[in-house]
Amino acid sequence: MKKIVTRFAPSPTGYMHIGNLRTALYSYLLARHNNGKFILRIEDTDRKRFIPGAEDIILNTLKTTKLNYDEGPDIGGPNGPYRQSERKDIYLEYAQQLLDTQKAYYCFCDKDEENDSPEGHKCDCATLSPAEIKAKLEAKTPYVIRQRVPKEGVTTYHDHIFGDISIENSTMQDIVLIKSDGYPTYNFAHIIDDHLMGVTHVVRGSEYLTSTAQYVVLHEALGWETPEYYHLPLIMGRNADGEVSKLSKRHGSVSFADLVENGYLPEAIINYIALLGWHPKDDELEFLTLEDLVREFDADDIRKSAAIFDYDKLKWMNEKYIANLSLEEFGSRAKPYIDQVLTHNLADYEALLRLLQPRVQILSEIPEKIKFFEALEDFDINLLANDKKKTTLENAREILKKSIDILNKVEAWKNEALFSTLNEVATALGLKPMSIMWVIRLAVSGNLVTVGGATEIMEVLGKDESLTRLNSTLDRLQKMQ
Ligand code: GLU
Secondary structure, eight states, rough: OOOEEEEEEOOOOOOOOHHHHHHOOOOHHHHHHHHOOEEOOOOOGGGGGGGTTHHHHHHHHHHHHHHHHOOTTTTOTTTOOBGGGGHHHHHHHHHHHHHHSEEEEEEOOOTSOOOTTTTTOOSSSGOHHHHHHHHHHTTTTTOEEEOOOOSSSSEEEEEEETEEEEEEEGGGGOOOETTTSSSBBBBHHHHHHHHHHTTOOOEGGGGGHHHHHHHHHHHHHTTOOEEEEEOOOOEEETTSSSSSSEGGGGGGGEEEEEHHHHTOHHHHHHHHHHHSBBOSSSSOOOOOOOOHHHHHGGGGBOSSSOEEEEEHHHHHHHHHHHHSSHHHHHHHHHHHHHHHHOOOOOOTTTHOOOOOGOOOOGGHHHHHHHHHHHHHOOOGGGGGGGGGTBBBHHHHHHHHHHHHHTTTTSOOOHHHHHHHHHHHHHHHOOOOOOOOHHHHHHHHHHHHOOOSHHHHHHHHHHHHHHHHHEEEEEHHHHOOO
């Protein structure tokens, strides 16, 4: 069997949409599963839309997600250059071939350019005589080169996901192949590149499903075999009213960078989007590393129906990924979020990590969850009195006094030791442990809801800071009378 060669051919738009990343992933998996080759090509011929830094975003995303390519703009390869803007001269040769064989023509209309109207471009340039063309060229009249599409017949090609696609040639337009600035359009450049780079399988979004028929006509005009096609179904989002529509910002983050910033782990994102439109043979398999995906991936199992991006499911999956990290790895991923709110060292940073790791779905929840470790804020002191926990302001005062007293003597400031100490306080005061825990937890955190209980929080804070906070809460309570 011929070696499979796939490519990811993004236009540098300035961000990596989830749909694009899925295209990259499936292209990568199709190649890797079959011991094939995966190429990265930057489609940047639209110079009007040049966005500085946009290519870096693509490269960094592929690096972070470990979708390693065998050839690409930064690593080179035998089929380079890998930026279309650097291949300008290559395309002209093929445009010339099409002009010579009457499959393309010069168009001197100033209407120009890529965005042919939906009704199609209408002009007489297709029928100009060689003498007229020569005269215009000599007069340096600006021109574009258009494809001359047959006006009759039907073009059919096979898509591996959507089946046979047939398009009436009469509905095709004489699209621009070379623009007046000499740059090729995407429509033209990608065909030449796929051919010259030996691409055997094209994986891309279903927005190209219809135009591909026209690309097939171009392949034939150039005398080239067409690659195999896999057009991926749309990714949808669920609207507030329960209906679905094309995934967009109103559904949530749609770029890889935004998801990562929100605290989704790249490996969880990759796992989740792999399942957006594809499933392994063993349907029970849900957690798949990139390695697992390479092994399991069969492009024949890509679904035709649109996939719905379910943020709750991703969150759930992310939580499991976070829980499975080593404590050290969790620490390094969580650090930027911890540093947003903690400016000084905690007594037991590791205890904080242990506390957080099983309680975080996405890393961006961290700052809010740990803010109280930075400083004890003035909370409503009346909250110390709680019917359910059987506490009153009076017994809270006793609890605090007694606890401070006994805690002062504790040397090994660890959760277990602190836990039994507070139980001693309960026995000494003839109160329930839950009453003690309520008062102490509030007194050291100032929060009704906290990651971890009273003693875990104190372990993180350390002895000095815990006692300072207990004393300050006791002071406020004393000042109330
Ligand atoms: N540059 C095109 C895009 O980003 C690529 C389409 C293709 O893969 O052929 O949509």
